[in-house]
Amino acid sequence: MTGLRERKKAATRQALHEAALRLAIEHGVDRVTVEAIADAATVSRRTFSNYFASKEQALLHADQVRLARLLELVDARPSDEPAWAALTAAVERMAAEEPFDDPERLERYRQLHHHPAMLTEMIATYAAAERDLAGAIARRLPAGPEAPLRARLLAASFLTAARVANELWLEDPSQPLPDLVHRTLTLIREPFA
Numbered sequence: 001m002t003g004l005r006e007r008k009k010a011a012t013r014q015a016l017h018e019a020a021l022r023l024a025i026e027h028g029v030d031r032v033t034v035e036a037i038a039d040a041a042t043v044s045r046r047t048f049s050n051y052f053a054s055k056e057q058a059l060l061h062a063d064q065v066r067l068a069r070l071l072e073l074v075d076a077r078p079s080d081e082p083a084w085a086a087l088t089a090a091v092e093r094m095a096a097e098e099p100f101d102d103p104e105r106l107e108r109y110r111q112l113h114h115h116p117a118m119l120t121e122m123i124a125t126y127a128a129a130e131r132d133l134a135g136a137i138a139r140r141l142p143a144g145p146e147a148p149l150r151a152r153l154l155a156a157s158f159l160t161a162a163r164v165a166n167e168l169w170l171e172d173p174s175q176p177l178p179d180l181v182h183r184t185l186t187l188i189r190e191p192f193a
Helices: 004-027 034-040 045-051 055-059 061-076 083-097 103-113 116-138 147-171 177-188
Strands: none
Touching (some): 004 034, 034 045, 055 061
Protein backbone atom coordinates (compact mmCIF):
# COMPACT_ATOMS: atom_id res chain seq x y z
CA MET A 1 0.00 0.00 0.00
CA THR A 2 1.22 3.47 -0.79
CA GLY A 3 0.53 6.51 1.34
CA LEU A 4 -1.67 9.43 0.46
CA ARG A 5 1.30 11.58 -0.56
CA GLU A 6 2.59 8.94 -2.98
CA ARG A 7 -0.88 8.47 -4.47
CA LYS A 8 -1.22 12.23 -5.00
CA LYS A 9 2.18 12.38 -6.68
CA ALA A 10 1.25 9.46 -8.94
CA ALA A 11 -2.06 11.15 -9.81
CA THR A 12 -0.30 14.41 -10.69
CA ARG A 13 2.27 12.59 -12.81
CA GLN A 14 -0.52 10.71 -14.60
CA ALA A 15 -2.52 13.91 -15.16
CA LEU A 16 0.53 15.58 -16.72
CA HIS A 17 1.11 12.55 -18.93
CA GLU A 18 -2.52 12.48 -20.08
CA ALA A 19 -2.52 16.23 -20.75
CA ALA A 20 0.68 15.88 -22.78
CA LEU A 21 -0.82 13.03 -24.82
CA ARG A 22 -4.06 14.88 -25.43
CA LEU A 23 -2.23 18.02 -26.61
CA ALA A 24 0.17 16.01 -28.79
CA ILE A 25 -2.74 14.31 -30.54
CA GLU A 26 -4.67 17.57 -30.98
CA HIS A 27 -1.79 19.82 -32.05
CA GLY A 28 1.16 17.55 -32.87
CA VAL A 29 4.22 16.78 -30.75
CA ASP A 30 6.19 19.72 -32.17
CA ARG A 31 3.59 22.28 -31.11
CA VAL A 32 3.16 21.08 -27.55
CA THR A 33 4.90 23.14 -24.87
CA VAL A 34 5.60 22.47 -21.23
CA GLU A 35 3.51 25.53 -20.36
CA ALA A 36 0.54 24.17 -22.31
CA ILE A 37 0.84 20.79 -20.60
CA ALA A 38 1.00 22.40 -17.16
CA ASP A 39 -2.02 24.59 -17.96
CA ALA A 40 -4.01 21.63 -19.27
CA ALA A 41 -3.25 19.67 -16.10
CA THR A 42 -4.02 22.77 -13.99
CA VAL A 43 -0.60 22.85 -12.32
CA SER A 44 2.26 25.34 -12.40
CA ARG A 45 5.28 25.13 -14.69
CA ARG A 46 7.35 24.50 -11.57
CA THR A 47 5.14 21.57 -10.60
CA PHE A 48 5.62 20.14 -14.10
CA SER A 49 9.40 20.43 -13.62
CA ASN A 50 9.17 18.55 -10.33
CA TYR A 51 7.83 15.54 -12.23
CA PHE A 52 9.38 15.68 -15.70
CA ALA A 53 12.46 17.28 -17.23
CA SER A 54 10.84 17.71 -20.64
CA LYS A 55 7.61 17.30 -22.59
CA GLU A 56 9.10 14.15 -24.14
CA GLN A 57 9.47 12.59 -20.71
CA ALA A 58 5.87 13.45 -19.93
CA LEU A 59 4.76 11.89 -23.21
CA LEU A 60 6.72 8.69 -22.55
CA HIS A 61 5.64 8.29 -18.94
CA ALA A 62 3.52 5.23 -19.80
CA ASP A 63 6.60 3.54 -21.27
CA GLN A 64 8.52 4.24 -18.07
CA VAL A 65 5.67 2.77 -16.03
CA ARG A 66 5.61 -0.35 -18.21
CA LEU A 67 9.38 -0.81 -17.90
CA ALA A 68 9.17 -0.40 -14.12
CA ARG A 69 6.38 -2.99 -14.08
CA LEU A 70 8.60 -5.38 -16.06
CA LEU A 71 11.37 -5.04 -13.45
CA GLU A 72 8.85 -5.58 -10.67
CA LEU A 73 7.58 -8.77 -12.32
CA VAL A 74 11.10 -10.08 -12.97
CA ASP A 75 12.07 -9.47 -9.34
CA ALA A 76 8.91 -11.27 -8.20
CA ARG A 77 9.85 -14.46 -10.07
CA PRO A 78 11.43 -17.31 -8.08
CA SER A 79 15.09 -16.46 -7.39
CA ASP A 80 16.31 -19.82 -8.70
CA GLU A 81 14.49 -19.45 -12.03
CA PRO A 82 16.89 -18.98 -14.97
CA ALA A 83 17.14 -15.38 -16.18
CA TRP A 84 15.59 -15.89 -19.62
CA ALA A 85 12.67 -17.86 -18.18
CA ALA A 86 12.03 -15.12 -15.60
CA LEU A 87 12.18 -12.41 -18.27
CA THR A 88 9.87 -14.31 -20.60
CA ALA A 89 7.31 -15.06 -17.91
CA ALA A 90 7.35 -11.41 -16.77
CA VAL A 91 6.86 -9.88 -20.21
CA GLU A 92 4.22 -12.42 -21.21
CA ARG A 93 2.29 -11.58 -18.03
CA MET A 94 2.59 -7.88 -18.87
CA ALA A 95 1.32 -8.49 -22.39
CA ALA A 96 -1.64 -10.38 -20.98
CA GLU A 97 -2.42 -7.51 -18.57
CA GLU A 98 -2.39 -4.75 -21.20
CA PRO A 99 -5.65 -3.66 -22.87
CA PHE A 100 -4.96 -3.89 -26.60
CA ASP A 101 -8.45 -3.58 -28.03
CA ASP A 102 -8.72 0.22 -27.99
CA PRO A 103 -8.12 1.56 -31.54
CA GLU A 104 -7.78 5.15 -30.28
CA ARG A 105 -5.09 4.14 -27.80
CA LEU A 106 -3.28 2.19 -30.50
CA GLU A 107 -3.29 5.18 -32.85
CA ARG A 108 -1.97 7.52 -30.13
CA TYR A 109 0.78 5.06 -29.33
CA ARG A 110 1.67 4.67 -33.01
CA GLN A 111 1.85 8.43 -33.62
CA LEU A 112 3.94 9.03 -30.55
CA HIS A 113 6.45 6.26 -31.15
CA HIS A 114 6.98 7.12 -34.78
CA HIS A 115 7.58 10.82 -34.21
CA PRO A 116 11.23 11.79 -34.77
CA ALA A 117 11.22 14.29 -31.90
CA MET A 118 10.62 11.42 -29.47
CA LEU A 119 13.59 9.31 -30.55
CA THR A 120 16.19 10.74 -28.16
CA GLU A 121 13.95 10.35 -25.12
CA MET A 122 12.92 6.83 -26.16
CA ILE A 123 16.60 5.84 -26.45
CA ALA A 124 17.34 7.32 -23.01
CA THR A 125 14.30 5.58 -21.48
CA TYR A 126 15.25 2.19 -22.87
CA ALA A 127 18.97 2.61 -22.04
CA ALA A 128 18.04 3.25 -18.39
CA ALA A 129 15.70 0.26 -18.43
CA GLU A 130 18.45 -1.88 -19.93
CA ARG A 131 20.81 -0.98 -17.07
CA ASP A 132 18.16 -1.71 -14.45
CA LEU A 133 17.16 -4.95 -16.13
CA ALA A 134 20.82 -6.03 -16.38
CA GLY A 135 21.06 -5.61 -12.60
CA ALA A 136 18.04 -7.85 -12.07
CA ILE A 137 19.46 -10.41 -14.48
CA ALA A 138 22.92 -10.36 -12.89
CA ARG A 139 21.39 -11.53 -9.62
CA ARG A 140 20.20 -14.66 -11.43
CA LEU A 141 23.47 -15.52 -13.18
CA PRO A 142 26.38 -17.52 -11.78
CA ALA A 143 29.12 -15.24 -10.45
CA GLY A 144 32.17 -14.78 -12.62
CA PRO A 145 34.13 -12.23 -14.61
CA GLU A 146 31.75 -12.45 -17.59
CA ALA A 147 28.53 -12.16 -15.56
CA PRO A 148 28.15 -8.35 -15.88
CA LEU A 149 28.73 -8.47 -19.64
CA ARG A 150 26.40 -11.44 -20.03
CA ALA A 151 23.71 -9.63 -18.01
CA ARG A 152 23.96 -6.49 -20.19
CA LEU A 153 23.83 -8.54 -23.40
CA LEU A 154 20.87 -10.53 -22.15
CA ALA A 155 19.01 -7.35 -21.13
CA ALA A 156 19.74 -5.66 -24.47
CA SER A 157 18.71 -8.74 -26.48
CA PHE A 158 15.55 -9.19 -24.46
CA LEU A 159 14.46 -5.55 -24.77
CA THR A 160 15.26 -5.60 -28.49
CA ALA A 161 13.07 -8.66 -29.00
CA ALA A 162 10.23 -7.03 -27.04
CA ARG A 163 10.65 -3.79 -29.04
CA VAL A 164 10.58 -5.69 -32.36
CA ALA A 165 7.37 -7.46 -31.30
CA ASN A 166 5.86 -4.10 -30.40
CA GLU A 167 6.88 -2.55 -33.74
CA LEU A 168 5.41 -5.50 -35.66
CA TRP A 169 2.19 -5.13 -33.72
CA LEU A 170 2.01 -1.40 -34.47
CA GLU A 171 2.42 -2.20 -38.18
CA ASP A 172 -0.23 -4.94 -38.08
CA PRO A 173 -2.43 -4.92 -34.95
CA SER A 174 -4.41 -7.90 -36.25
CA GLN A 175 -1.58 -10.03 -34.83
CA PRO A 176 -2.13 -10.25 -31.06
CA LEU A 177 0.75 -8.61 -29.20
CA PRO A 178 1.10 -11.45 -26.65
CA ASP A 179 1.60 -13.89 -29.55
CA LEU A 180 4.20 -11.65 -31.19
CA VAL A 181 6.06 -11.24 -27.91
CA HIS A 182 6.10 -15.01 -27.40
CA ARG A 183 7.33 -15.63 -30.96
CA THR A 184 10.15 -13.07 -30.86
CA LEU A 185 11.36 -14.28 -27.46
CA THR A 186 11.27 -17.89 -28.61
CA LEU A 187 13.32 -17.06 -31.71
CA ILE A 188 15.99 -15.13 -29.85
CA ARG A 189 16.32 -17.23 -26.68
CA GLU A 190 18.52 -20.06 -27.98
CA PRO A 191 21.87 -18.36 -27.23
CA PHE A 192 20.76 -17.71 -23.65
CA ALA A 193 18.94 -20.93 -22.78
